[in-house]
Amino acid sequence: xxxxxxxxxxxxxxxxxxxxxxxxEKFSDKIEFSISASTREPRGEEIDGKDYYFISKEExxxxxxxxxxxxxEEVYSGTYYGTLKAEVERIWSKGKHVIFDIDVVGGLRLKxxxxxxSLSIFVQPPSFExxxxxxxxxxxxxxxxxxxxxxxxxxxxxxxxxxxxxxKNHDLQTACADADRLLLDFIK
Ligand code: 5GP
Numbered sequence: 543x544x545x546x547x548x549x550x551x552x553x554x555x556x557x558x559x560x561x562x563x564x565x566x567e568k569f570s571d572k573i574e575f576s577i578s579a580s581t582r583e584p585r586g587e588e589i590d591g592k593d594y595y596f597i598s599k600e601e602x603x604x605x606x607x608x609x610x611x612x613x614x615e616e617v618y619s620g621t622y623y624g625t626l627k628a629e630v631e632r633i634w635s636k637g638k639h640v641i642f643d644i645d646v647v648g649g650l651r652l653k654x655x656x657x658x659x660s661l662s663i664f665v666q667p668p669s670f671e672x673x674x675x676x677x678x679x680x681x682x683x684x685x686x687x688x689x690x691x692x693x694x695x696x697x698x699x700x701x702x703x704x705x706x707x708x709x710k711n712h713d714l715q716t717a718c719a720d721a722d723r724l725l726l727d728f729i730k
Contacts, residue, residue, distance in 0.1 A: 544634055544659065545633070545634045545637070545638060545639040545640060545659075546640070546659050546660065546661070546728065546729055547630075547639070547640050547642065547652060547656050547659055547660035547661070548573065548640070548641045548642065548660070548661050548663070548725060548728065548729075549642045549644060549649045549652050549653060549660055549661065549662045549663065550562050550641065550649075551642075551644055551648070551649030551663070551665070551701075551705065552664060552665035552666070552667070552711075553646070553667070553673060553695030553696075553698040553699060554645075554691060554694075555667065555673045555674075555676040555677040555680075555691070556665045556666065556667040556673060556695075556711060557665055557676075557711040557714060557717065558643055558665040558711075559643055560714065561665060561709070561711065561718055561721050562575065562643045564718045565718075565721055565722070566641065568722065569725065571638075572729060573638055573639045573641045573725070574633040574636065574639075575640075575641055575643070576625055576629050576630060576633065576640045576641065576643075576644075577592065577593070577595055577629055578594055578595070578623050578624060578625055578629075579594065579595040579597050579602060579605065579611075579614075579622075579624050579625075579626055580595070580596060580621070580622065580624075581596075581597060581598065581599045581602050581620075581621055581622045582594075582596070582618075582621045583596070586682060599620075602614075602622045602624070605624075605626070606624075610626055610627060611625060611626060611627065612625045612626070612627050612630060613625050613648050613651045613652055613655070615645065615648050617645050617648075617694075618687075618690055618691075618694070619690070623644075623645070623648070624648075625642070625644065625648070625652065639729055645698070646698040646701045647701075649664075649705070650662070650701070653706070661706050661707070661724070661728045662705045662707070663705060663706065663707045663721070663724060664701070664702045664704075664705035664707070664708050664709065665709050665717070666699075666702055666708050666709065666711060667699075667711055668711070668712045670695070670696055670699060674695075677691055677692065677695070707724060709721060709724070
């Protein structure tokens, strides 16, 4: 069967990963996370095959050549991220819908490939300042990486109104409750 796609996009630091994790816990019988392939190094507790399929740049380029991706992007210079066709099929074959945590450009690209089957949601942080604080607070990136992330985040904030829905994340509990409703409405 072909299921649906629920796409969460936002600048990194807006809280989309937390909201997506909340949904995955609450609706584990209905949705499953699309594990992207990435060429970056695992951070902290991240696990290969759970958070990402961490692969080499060589392997990534090989998969591009073999047209194994639905979409892919060089999200940061030299670092690739992409959604594998096989990943979406794996989840649909279980009778579940697919949920994505993906950058803004990738999110819009997925939406345009599956216009009817997908719901695109933009998670909006309270402000750019708050976003910067959150990214800094992670303490996992060097200053160089941080300024690249800041620049990208600021640019991405301007894409909000191209999404089906803007989900404000000023307060996490409210945002999660709003996300519950959006999801249930869309898959019913
Ligand atoms: P991070 O390195 O913080 O895990 O992710 C960096 C950015 O890449 C985030 O905005 C994340 O959502 C995005 N991302 C993760 N997987 C994919 C993917 O498969 N395709 C695209 N286009 N972006 C992705």
